[in-house]
Amino acid sequence: MTSYHWATLSSVPWYHMNRFVTEINSLIKLAAPVSLAQLCLVGMTATDVLFAGQAGTTDLAGMNLGANTWSLIIYFFMGVGFATQPLVAKHYGARDEAGIKHQIHQSMWMCFALGIIATLVVWVSAWAIQFIRFDPDLLSIAQQYLMAISLCAIPITMIPALRGALEGMSLTREVFLVNFGAFLLNIPMDYVLVNGLYGLPKLGGVGCAWSTVGLMWLVFLASSVVVSQHHKLRDKKLLKNFERPNIPTIVRTLKMGVPMGASLLIELSMFAGAGMMIAMFGVIQAGAHAVAITVASMSFMLYMGIGQGVTIRASQFLGAGRADDAWYSVRAGTIFNLMVAIAICIAFVLFTEPLIRLFSDDPDVIQLAIVLLYFGAAFQVADSLQIAAICGLRAYHDTQSPPKYQFISFSLVGLPLGVGTAFYGWWPGLEGAKGMWFAMVVSLSLVGLLLLWRLATRVRDTAV
Structure with a gap:
């Protein structure tokens, strides 16, 4: 019987390390493009912070308030669509082509409806934040940012259905290339729109929102082309003869996806919610938080990419009826995530000030952001473990x-x-x-331990 103790990998004889190395190599080939795709998305945010910061501390703080509010809303709806990835991966492992096509169609119908709802929620939020005690100039920028970026709520909510389908079929490199293209285009678009070049109005931090709108529609269209025209998928005609909405399938997907969206929402309520509360202390603290959280988020997306690679690989093993291989992949991926987190923690400590100075030249912002990034270094291990556990549980549809x-x-x-x-x-x-960053360290450490315990328990119960 398979052992479900976390010490298993560290207690085997050395010759068994060959299996571990082989598994990590396979995982890296699958997860590296996913991680890079995640980093491209964070890179777009980092570019926004960079150009908004150059436009002024008020523009940076206002853009960050709008972006935090947007994130709290849109990541919930995107999270529901993330259920597509493990569902398609399981069909792929079972070689069920009809099931793959059916799931993609129903996920797209579901995500389209969610995108409409998300647009309305963003509009209401842009109106509602005026009742919170924010600096008037900061508030104005945030409201303009939200109204602009709401125009891409529909495509950004539908992207997880297409991206999840590609990743579930191990086409992770294609996902990276689409996101990398968006990242590269975001740099000149931000620069032009924030600074008002070539006869365009100078939009400041709000220009970042308009750049995101154009790029998310482009990513959605590009992802659709890949799903329908990729040489490995063209014969499958995955987007042809589009099925009508199937309520039972949509409900099953929602049952799996809504908790995923809730998971993202709860976590972001800590991070984005902290950013909104920090904004009440003024533009210096809000700007420092924006810079520090941007740097820290890069590592989060790296852990998420590795974790999603584990979800894909373990789901495919489970679809093929290889439960022991699935569990081994989860354990190996968790250990690998932990190794990466330790390396990043050391890098944050050694290169704190140079990293912060990439995003701001305000001495007060730099001084506080350096302190905050030390807290960011402290929660790297806990963050990597909780992401690994969440992604492992997704493979088992928990x-x-x-x-x-x-x-x-x-x-x-x-x-x-x-x-x-x-x-x-x-x-x-x-x-x-x-104080808010100290609370992040405590809460991430607690949830990491709880989720690791739940993952081990879930797999043990499945085997009984």
């Missing part, structure tokens, strides 16, 4: 557990701790932004 443990860790522990420390001085010296 998407209900992560939001439960995240709610406990982020909402019941992290949020009260952050508010108390940042606003009420529970811990002298950790007021303001530093």
Whole structure:
């Protein structure tokens, strides 16, 4: 019987390390493009922060407030669509071509409806944030940002259905190439729109939103072309003879996807919610948070990419009836994620100031952002473990557990701790932004441990 102890990989004889190395090599080939695709998306955000910061601290803080509000909304709806990836991967492992096509069509119908809802929610949010105590100039930029970026809510919500289909069929390189193209185009588009070149109006931080709108529609169209015209998929005609909405399939996808969206929402309520609360301390603290969280987010997307590679590989093994190989892939991927996190933690400590100076030349912003990134270095290990556990659970179609443990860790522990420390001085010296980042370290550590325990328990129960 398979052992479900985490020590298994470290206790085997050396000759068994060949299997571990082989598994990691296979995982890297699958996950590297996914990680790079995730980094391209973060790179677009980093470019936004870079050009908005050059336009001024107020533009940077206003853009960050709008982006945090947008993220809280759109990542929930995108998260629901992420259910497509493990579902398609399982059909792919079982060589069920009809099931793949059916799932893609139903996921796209579902995501289109979610995109319409997301657009309406963004409009309401742009109106509602005026009732929160923000700097008037900062608030104006944030509202303009939200109204502009709402125009890409539909394509950005539908992209996970197409991307998940490609990744589920191991076509991860193609996903990377599409996202890399968007990243490259975002640089000149941000520069032109933020600074008002070639006769265009100078839009400041709001120009980043308009750049995102154009690029997300382009990514959606490019992803559609890849799904329908890729040489490995052309004969399958995956987007031809489009099926009508099938309510039972959509409901099954929603049952798996809504907890995934809730998981992202709960986690972002800590990160983006922290950014919104930090904005109440003024533009310096908001700007420092924007810079530090941008640097820290790059590592998060790397862990997410590796984790999604584990989801794809383990789902395909499970679809092929190879449960032991699936569990081994999850364990190996978790250890690899941890190794990467330790390396990134060391890099953050050694190169803190040079990383911060890439995004701001304001001395006050730099001074505070350096301190915040030290906290960011502290939560790397915990962040990598919780992502690895979440992605492992997705392969076993357990998407209900992560939001439960995240709610406990982020909402019941992290949020009260952050508010108390940042606003009420529970811990002298950790007021303001530093208090919120301290709470992130505590809550991420807690959820990482809880989710690892749940993953081991889930696989053990499946085998019984």
